[in-house]
Amino acid sequence: MSITVGLVGCGRWGRNHHATLSGLKASGHLDRLVLCDIDPAVLAAHAADAHYTSLEAMLANETLSAVAIVTPPQTHLSLAELVMAHDLPMFIEKPLGLNPESEQHFLTNLPHTSTLVVGYLLRHHAGMKRILSAVAARDLEVETLLYRRRTVRSKPEDADPVTTLAVHGLDTAQLMTGTPLTSMDVQSMKVTATSADIRLQHNGITVIVDVAWEADEEERLLDVNGPLNRAVLDFGTGIMTWGGSGVADGPTTEHHPSQPLKEEWLYFLQSIASGQPHVFPDAASLLDLSAWLADHGPAQHDPR
Template identity: 40%
Template sequence: MVDFILQIGSENLNAAVGLVGHGRWGQRHLATLVKLKAEGHILDLYVCDIDPTKLNALPNAVNRAFTSLTDMLDEVRVDVLAIATPPQSHLPLAAQASKKGVHLLVEKPLGTDYDETVTFLDALPAATNLAVGYLLRHHPGIEAMRAQVSAKGRGDFTQFHYKRRTQRPRPQGATPLETLATHALDLCSLLLKAPLAAFNLRTLTTTDDSAYIELENEDGRLARIDVAWGAEEEARQLILSGIEGEMELDFGTHRLIHRPNGIQKDVLIDIGTEQPLYQEWRFLLTTVEESSGVLVPSRDELLDQARWLANHR
């Protein structure tokens, strides 16, 4: 790979970004990358999909399209690769790219098999930065919630209720646990400050299109997760509550309301309107300059969720 210096905000960057998978979510990535290129945050942009029909009418910002990741990695320089393909292909594609010294943004889940995930992380080059697509970590509302949790202390927020019900049909090959509930499981551990392994499973009800989960740990932290495709109406919210009151985040409207105990009026917290996928990409691009083996989430967090999914799928 050619060395380069990445400075966010510069108008003359030398970063080449590749995207493999141009389905529904890959198109969201591409729109974000086109914006970043227009703003001067990346230089070259490449897209790969095994279905050539998905490469028709790509934006002019795309330098070149490929139907083979091998060809892309062999024929052009790629510094950062986004993998937005079906979950079972994530680890093989990520392993292939990492052997070329490429930094990675892999959509969640990282892998569908716990042992294979361990093997991949063990073999990941020390200088490779890896971000797994838990983009809600970069949502300004979640960042504000984390700030409140850190300021108030670990025991002040003890209940987590996440609802994501969409009218969209279930994508082919998707499962409610690995595709919809993974965001909630990640945020549950993050905001309640306890690994999933510390929770007992009280309820797990699944269909092809939905999942309902209740988790509780020994010190009383409780999580409820309700996700579904094909719902009658859209619902995208997270409620975090405890002795300090309640915070309610509506992902659709970007509204975060704090209801402190003892205060009659809701407090609307200004979190802006920046999209979390854009923020996720800005974060990853910022880490690339150092090539220091940044993992987000951490290795322990990734394996904690991989183990939970392996035990309950």
């Protein structure tokens, strides 16, 4: 079966998707890569089998196996509605949308034959999977979860620290604790134009999400602490340290090198190949995160 992927959006993050898909094409995982962006100059800078300045034209002229929407969050659902009319598998960057009612409408009207993957790429990180398996096996109990992503990069234009950076930490908290974000109490939330510090609590579990652009150094950290054990993952290097009184021989180190964006795309392509309808993360998780963002996201704070 010939695989043609349409990538919509070639901005800062879209460029990373383009590089990943170009590599997957070179290794035989897809046959054609076609691009769509409203800026012809941006399109001209990216090699592809075809270029389009409108999604409608791409849908009309290509026999697509799937479409990826990597555009600003406020455009996700309107573009996805166009793709949904063609009943094509969709990859949509996170967050799915910024309005829970619109997301609910979209997910309710999604055909039962659909495949939808939303881009929470850390769910595909090997180290993250290792910690999650330990939590599921009750080898690690979550009392405190710290997610830290601080970067020296400048803040992208029109980006918001909550919906762009913190959203990965919020998704991780939801995943690791098994608790809806909307059930957690917000202990504090400090947001500036370039940073966010969010502290949540629920039934003895504390969640800290600390993110920033224009930081002094790069930090990519997930620290899950329990009464006996502790796992600390650098999700940039893949180095993970296990410690705590439950580790009989003292702290141990594991290495979980990962290319989560590539792994995310392989997961999506495998989902398409299986032919089984699939929504990932599940609709309840997507709607919970959307509802939390509606209550605490950009419209609810005034970053200074």
